[in-house]
Amino acid sequence: MKYLDDARDIKFNLFEWLDLDAVLDSEAYGEFDREQLEMVLDEALKVSKGSVAACNEAGDRIGARFENGQVYLPEGFATAYQDLASGGWISPTMGTMFGGMGLP
16 A cells, blocks of 8 residues: 655645744754754655555554454554664654654
């Protein structure tokens, strides 16, 4: 299943409508700039279009099930989770001292 996105729309919402540039001017996120966040968004979309998108249909059609205290997920979910975890996408807004990226 193809993952449809509109990176231009996402960036418009973040940088123009929500004025993320003002957030980046704050002391808490001063180490980031718009260019860096655009690169992060581009990488996030690559992950989304890869293994995450590959398991969307199975997630919708099959879904997770709980049997005898065990959760079973459709094929592809473990791979997608590993890809997300290895890329640091599990906690991007958590502080770096907790293993996150510290993103706004």
